[in-house]
Amino acid sequence: xxxxxxxxxxxxxxxVNNTLKGHLxxxxxxxxxxxxxxxxxxxxxxxLESLTKEKFRHVKDPKQLRIIPQRVExxxxxxxxxxxxxxYLVNIGKKNIYSARMHTCTSNLNYYYFLLRNYLxxxxx
Numbered sequence: 749x750x751x752x753x754x755x756x757x758x759x760x761x762x763x764v765n766n767t768l769k770g771h772l773x774x775x776x777x778x779x780x781x782x783x784x785x786x787x788x789x790x791x792x793x794x795x796l797e798s799l800t801k802e803k804f805r806h807v808k809d810p811k812q813l814r815i816i817p818q819r820v821e822x823x824x825x826x827x828x829x830x831x832x833x834x835x836y837l838v839n840i841g842k843k844n845i846y847s848a849r850m851h852t853c854t855s856n857l858n859y860y861y862f863l864l865r866n867y868l869x870x871x872x873x
Contacts, residue, residue, distance in 0.1 A: 761778075761779055761782070764791075764795060765779055767795060767799065768795060787819060787845070787847075788807075788810055788822060788823075789820075789822030790807070790810060790813075790822065792823060793822070793826045796829055796863070804825065804829045806825040819846055823845050823846055837862060
């Protein structure tokens with residue numbers, strides 16, 4: 749991984765972890781690896797809840813997400829929540845977030861940049 753990608757990834761990890769501080773209820777304290785820590789949709793949903801200060805229906809217990817369709821559906825709950833808020837993602841789908849492949853990490857970083865831009869920057873205006 750190039751230096752700038754590593755720097756970008758570390759920056760977003762810090763932002764996600766700071767945003768989630770005190771919000772996580774499933775025993776996770778932070779995101780260490782975008783490719784593996786986000787594949788069940790729990791952290792994504794909790795990040796959205798933390799950013800918007802609103803709750804929405806999603807699975808919070810990783811033990812309930814044993815098969816791939818359940819994980820993808822849980823990620824879909826975050827996407828539906830964003831749709832209701834008028835936040836639409838381009839070129840990032842549920843399977844991009846679920847799939848743990850290297851090119852997906854770029855999609856995940858784009859996803860977090862999009863959330864940062866939409867929720868944090870708009871809130872400060």
